[in-house]
Structure formats: structure tokens, C-alpha cells
Amino acid sequence: MSLRSNVLDLRKRRKEVQMGGGEKAMEKQAKMGKLNARERILALLDKNSFHEYDLFVEHSAKDFGMESKVLHGDGVIIGTGTINGKPICIFAQDFTVEGGSLGLMHARKITKIMDHALKMRVPLIGINDSGGARIQEGVNSLAGYGEIFFRNTLASGVIPQISVILGPCAGGAVYSPALTDFVFVVENISKMFITGPSVIKSVLGEEISMEELGGARVHAEITGNAHFYATTELECFEQIKTLISYIPRSNAKKAAAYPPKAPLKGKKIEEIVPVDPRIPYDMRDVIKTLTDGSEFLEVMEHFAPNIIIGFGRLDGETTGFVANQPMVLAGVLDCDSSDKAARFIRYCDAFNIPIVTLEDLPGYLPGVDQEHAGVIRHGAKILYAYSEATVPKVTVILRKAYGGGYIAMNSRHLRADFVFAWPTAEIAVMGPEGAANIIFRKEIAEAENPDEMRQQKIKEYKEKFANPYVAASQGYIDEVIEPKETRSRILHAMKVSENKSVYLPSKKHGIPPF
Amino acid sequence: MFEKKELRELVIQGGVYMTQYSRKFEERVSWEAPDENKLYSFIPGTIIDIFVKPKQKVKEGETLLLLEAMKMQNQVRMPFDGEIVQIHVKKNEVIPNRYLMVEIKPKK
Numbered sequence: 001m002s003l004r005s006n007v008l009d010l011r012k013r014r015k016e017v018q019m020g021g022g023e024k025a026m027e028k029q030a031k032m033g034k035l036n037a038r039e040r041i042l043a044l045l046d047k048n049s050f051h052e053y054d055l056f057v058e059h060s061a062k063d064f065g066m067e068s069k070v071l072h073g074d075g076v077i078i079g080t081g082t083i084n085g086k087p088i089c090i091f092a093q094d095f096t097v098e099g100g101s102l103g104l105m106h107a108r109k110i111t112k113i114m115d116h117a118l119k120m121r122v123p124l125i126g127i128n129d130s131g132g133a134r135i136q137e138g139v140n141s142l143a144g145y146g147e148i149f150f151r152n153t154l155a156s157g158v159i160p161q162i163s164v165i166l167g168p169c170a171g172g173a174v175y176s177p178a179l180t181d182f183v184f185v186v187e188n189i190s191k192m193f194i195t196g197p198s199v200i201k202s203v204l205g206e207e208i209s210m211e212e213l214g215g216a217r218v219h220a221e222i223t224g225n226a227h228f229y230a231t232t233e234l235e236c237f238e239q240i241k242t243l244i245s246y247i248p249r250s251n252a253k254k255a256a257a258y259p260p261k262a263p264l265k266g267k268k269i270e271e272i273v274p275v276d277p278r279i280p281y282d283m284r285d286v287i288k289t290l291t292d293g294s295e296f297l298e299v300m301e302h303f304a305p306n307i308i309i310g311f312g313r314l315d316g317e318t319t320g321f322v323a324n325q326p327m328v329l330a331g332v333l334d335c336d337s338s339d340k341a342a343r344f345i346r347y348c349d350a351f352n353i354p355i356v357t358l359e360d361l362p363g364y365l366p367g368v369d370q371e372h373a374g375v376i377r378h379g380a381k382i383l384y385a386y387s388e389a390t391v392p393k394v395t396v397i398l399r400k401a402y403g404g405g406y407i408a409m410n411s412r413h414l415r416a417d418f419v420f421a422w423p424t425a426e427i428a429v430m431g432p433e434g435a436a437n438i439i440f441r442k443e444i445a446e447a448e449n450p451d452e453m454r455q456q457k458i459k460e461y462k463e464k465f466a467n468p469y470v471a472a473s474q475g476y477i478d479e480v481i482e483p484k485e486t487r488s489r490i491l492h493a494m495k496v497s498e499n500k501s502v503y504l505p506s507k508k509h510g511i512p513p514f
Numbered sequence: 515m516f517e518k519k520e521l522r523e524l525v526i527q528g529g530v531y532m533t534q535y536s537r538k539f540e541e542r543v544s545w546e547a548p549d550e551n552k553l554y555s556f557i558p559g560t561i562i563d564i565f566v567k568p569k570q571k572v573k574e575g576e577t578l579l580l581l582e583a584m585k586m587q588n589q590v591r592m593p594f595d596g597e598i599v600q601i602h603v604k605k606n607e608v609i610p611n612r613y614l615m616v617e618i619k620p621k622k
Contacts, residue, residue, distance in 0.1 A: 280521065328536055329535065
């Protein structure tokens with residue numbers, strides 16, 4: 001045998017394995033509107049950057065006829081490559097090979113690339129498209145899942161972990177994405193659930209379609225399991241590339257800085273926010289007057305939309321934004337919005353991303369459903385996350401900052417570094433209406449015209465307390481600023497906070513309320 | 515895709531705000547005080563046996579029916595001495611969660 005024939009033999013072997021489950025299975029995958037595993041990797045990574053490993057790994061199962069089955073690559077592709085020139089590790093389950101089912105060697109390939117990612121301190125991207133555990137491999141497939149979950153946890157807060165759900169991801173398999181930082185879903189393609197519709201029907205008699213039970217929209221809007229929602233796989237890959245541009249490679253680095261850009265010229269910040277605190281506006285418009293190039297990558301856009309979280313750049317530096325959204329539920333805090341914001345704050349803190357908080361909320365959402373759903377422990381998460389975060393933290397109060405909401409939204413008392421307020425800010429225990437009703441209950445009840453008296457007392461209270469100056473007089477607000485100064489004030493605050501260094505009591509870890 | 519929503523009123527501590535409702539907020543279940551004379555299912559399942567009839571007097575702790583769910587036979591018992599008013603389920607009927615199974619009333 002010559003070298004040439006050896007090389008030709010290698011090429012032939014590679015080609016065969018790269019056909020995954022074969023032509024028919026590939027066609028079937030395409031018919032479902034899905035790219036195959038290899039196409040996905042190539043579409044996501046920089047051109048010619050993908051390098052594959054473990055191509056020739058084979059399963060070693062011997063039961064239930066498995067001994068005669070050849071499963072190319074054991075149903076998963078692993079490798080390294082770059083996105084926007086930044087190195088990443090990736091695995092993609094191949095549904096065309098035995099339904100992408102997870103057996104021992106399949107799991108070993110995944111854990112191998114996970115170990116690489118953690119060791120090399122680079123982001124890990126997992127593309128999930130699998131029918132679940134390979135039942136023929138019994139407890140070995142369960143062991144495989146466990147080994148993956150363990151590594152997800154170990155890597156959490158050290159390297160960014162991204163899960164892309166491009167097919168079914170059911171049963172125990174869903175817990176790997178749930179442990180990762182960002183989950184991407186695509187309409188009509190992603191399906192995530194613990195127990196599927198058929199089991200639910202046979203055991204419980206409840207009938208529901210797969211899409212309604214665990215489709216992309218459900219996870220983007222109802223469960224909060226997904227962070228990014230796209231209508232096509234290619235749109236999803238663009239979202240991933242954008243996200244990667246904002247985040248650092250690991251917790252030991254800062255996100256790469258971009259050339260600073262001014263925000264686009266458009267509506268002025270002071271024209272967006274109505275003076276009347278009861279009239280809504282879209283807080284995203286405010287964020288876009290602050291960020292470089294007016295660019296903003298919103299995270300969890302459809303879940304708990306009463307709070308906005310996402311990434312933008314200030315003077316070229318990645319910044320996390322947490323902002324109440326008066327457009328939805330008046331921007332209240334509730335179980336879901338607290339949970340959403342708290343996890344994002346912890347993400348930013350873990351990965352050295354400073355946080356800007358934009359505040360305009362009337363407090364917590366009242367209701368039996370909220371109380372019974374545990375708004376106390378969920379609400380506590382946001383207090384915990386802000387208090388614990390040691391990255392630079394800047395708050396701007398635009399209008400309302402009432403009660404517990406004022407404390408929770410990165411107040412001075414939770415160790416915000418800078419707190420600014422607009423002259424339209426109202427920092428008080430509650431809104432004028434509620435406060436007047438309580439403080440002047442007697443006067444209102446005894447008045448000849450209670451309504452008139454109530455209005456008068458509301459007005460009195462407003463004049464006295466519905467402003468930023470009481471808080472400013474105590475030093476809780478660092479400065480009352482003009483709306484048009486907002487960006488320059490934030491930029492300066494971030495600039496002087498660059499070398500922020502605080503010491504927290506040493507501990508193994510805290511016990512946040514989750 | 516996600517559709518745009520209209521502005522509606524939301525009252526927080528006396529303040530009236532114009533705002534959109536989220537889907538979860540719109541779909542929230544309003545709370546009702548529990549009525550101890552109504553026995554609801556606490557899990558979806560199948561009624562596999564019924565031991566009582568309307569107007570029958572029943573002592574506290576007596577089993578009224580069996581609700582099978584998740585391979586477990588759950589005994590639904592009388593919470594106090596009283597009488598069966600009405601039975602809303604049949605044998606072998608598959609019922610959802612929070613389904614009204616039996617109405618009862620206490621002994622006078």
C-alpha cells in the first residue's frame with residue numbers, strides 16, 4: 001500500500017461516516033424543514049473553521065440487535081471552530097443516525113468536547129436534535145446524561161454555554177439545556193418536554209399537541225426555558241453569532257471591545273418618556289438612545305415582557321441592561337420578571353459585564369395568584385442578585401420608583417455604584433393615590449366631599465414626595481440629571497468604575513432563594 | 515409570530531396605568547375561596563369505583579370513590595360526618611384535574 005492509497009482509503013472512510021444516517025434519512029430530515037447536523041455546524045461557524053474529532057467512534061452495545069448496527073459517529077458530531085474569529089467548541093446531535101439517540105459513546109463524545117471547552121476556557125455550543133435515551137443501551141445512556149449535566153454545572157459561570165434546540169429534546173435530555181446559559185429555539189422545529197403528549201394522554205387523559213405542550217413559542221413566552229426565539233434555523237444562527245459578539249470567552253476575560261459608536265439620530269430620549277407616570281412608552285426605545293449604534297440584543301423578549309434584559313455596548317464595551325417596561329403590565333415586578341432579571345444579573349456578574357438598570361415601576365403585581373406562586377421567594381432573587389453582583393452597577397430612575405420596587409431595582413442600598421434620577425422621578429413608598437388614601441384616611445372619610453378631599457390630598461402628597469429631591473437629600477440618589485445627559489452620565493460612571501474592586505465575605509457559596 | 519396587544523388599564527395601589535397585558539397575566543386563574551361541600555379531583559385520572567349514592571349518610575373518613583392516577587388508587591374520603599348531595603362522575607370516567615366529583619353537606 002502506498003501513502004496515496006492510504007490517504008484515499010481515509011477519504012473514503014470519512015465520506016461514508018459523514019453521510020450520517022444515509023441519503024434517505026437525510027432526505028427525511030430535509031422534508032421536516034430541518035438542516036442536518038453537519039449543515040448546521042457549517043452554517044453557524046466561520047467558513048472553513050470547523051475541525052471535527054471522534055469521527056470514527058462507534059458504539060459498543062451488544063443487546064437487542066445493536067451488535068449488527070453501524071451508527072456513524074454514534075449520532076453526534078463534535079469539534080472546534082470559530083465564530084466571528086473567536087474559538088468555540090461545538091457538538092451537534094445527528095437525528096438521521098438512530099434518531100440522534102444518546103448512547104454511551106455518543107455521550108462520551110459530548111463530554112469529551114465539553115471537557116475541552118472547560119479546559120481551554122472557550123464557549124460551548126450544543127445543538128440538540130435527539131429522540132432521547134438509546135433504550136437498547138439501558139443505564140449506560142442514563143449515565144451519559146448524568147455525565148453531561150455534571151459538566152454543565154461545573155462549567156456554569158466559567159465558560160459561556162449555549163444550547164440550540166433544533167428538533168426534539170425530551171425527557172431527561174432537556175436538563176442539559178436548562179443548565180446552560182442561553183437556550184435558542186426555532187418555530188415548528190424545537191420541541192422540549194419532560195413527558196410527551198402521548199404519555200400525558202394515556203396517564204392523565206389530557207390531550208395536547210406537541211407544539212402547544214413544548215413548542216418554541218411556549219418556551220419563549222410561557223415557561224421561560226428559552227432565551228431566543230427565531231422563525232428559521234438561519235435566523236437562529238445569526239442570533240447566536242450576535243450573542244457571541246457580546247460575551248467574553250470565559251469568566252477570566254472581559255468581552256471584546258468594539259470601536260465606539262454614537263447612538264443613531266432619532267427620537268430624543270426626553271421625547272420618548274411621557275411626563276405623566278401613568279402613560280406607557282416602550283423602554284426599548286430609551287435603551288436604543290443610549291447604546292452604541294442604537295444596537296440592543298434583547299434576551300427573553302417574549303417571557304415576562306414587563307421587564308427587559310439584554311446586551312448593548314457603551315463606548316464599545318459590552319453592557320447588560322435591566323429595565324422595567326411600562327408598556328407591559330405597567331412594568332411591575334412579579335414572579336417571572338424577578339426570576340428573569342435575577343438570572344441575567346448573575347450572568348453579567350459571572351462574566352464581568354457591567355449592568356445598567358433603568359427604573360420605572362409602580363411596585364409589585366398584586367394578586368392571589370402571585371402570592372400563591374411565591375412572589376416572596378421569586379422577588380427575593382432580584383435583591384439577592386443585585387446585592388451579590390460586584391461588576392459596576394449604574395441605575396437611572398426615569399419616573400416611578402415605588403416601595404419594594406425601588407429597593408429591588410439596584411438601589412444604593414444594594415450597593416449600586418451610581419444612582420441617577422430624572423427630575424420626573426418619584427421615589428416614594430407608594431404612588432400618590434395609594435399613599436394619600438392611607439395617610440389621610442380620616443380626613444377623606446370625614447370630609448363633606450370625600451372625592452374632592454382625596455384629590456386635594458393626592459395633590460399635596462405629590463408636591464411633597466413625588467419627586468427625586470427627598471431621596472437626593474439623603475444621598476440615596478447621587479445626582480438629579482437632565483434626561484438628555486443620561487448617556488454621558490452613564491458612560492462616565494462606567495469609565496470611572498473600570499477598576500472596581502470590592503471584597504465580599506469569603507464563603508463556599510451563598511444560598512440564593514431558588 | 516407574536517401579535518401586538520392593545521393598551522388596557524391596570525390598577526396598582528390606587529394608581530391607574532395604561533399598559534398591555536401579557537399572555538400569562540390574561541390566562542391567570544382567579545382565586546375562589548374553597549367550598550368544603552364540593553370535592554374536586556386533585557389530579558387527572560379515572561374513576562374506578564363509586565361506593566356511595568345521593569342522599570346517603572356518610573361518616574367522616576369513609577371512602578366515597580376511587581380515583582386512579584399515575585398507577586395509584588387514590589381513596590377519596592368523606593371529610594366530615596354528612597350526606598351525599600350529588601355525584602358528578604360515573605364509573606370508568608376519565609376526568610381532568612380540579613373536576614367537581616361529589617357534592618356533600620355536613621350533618622345538621
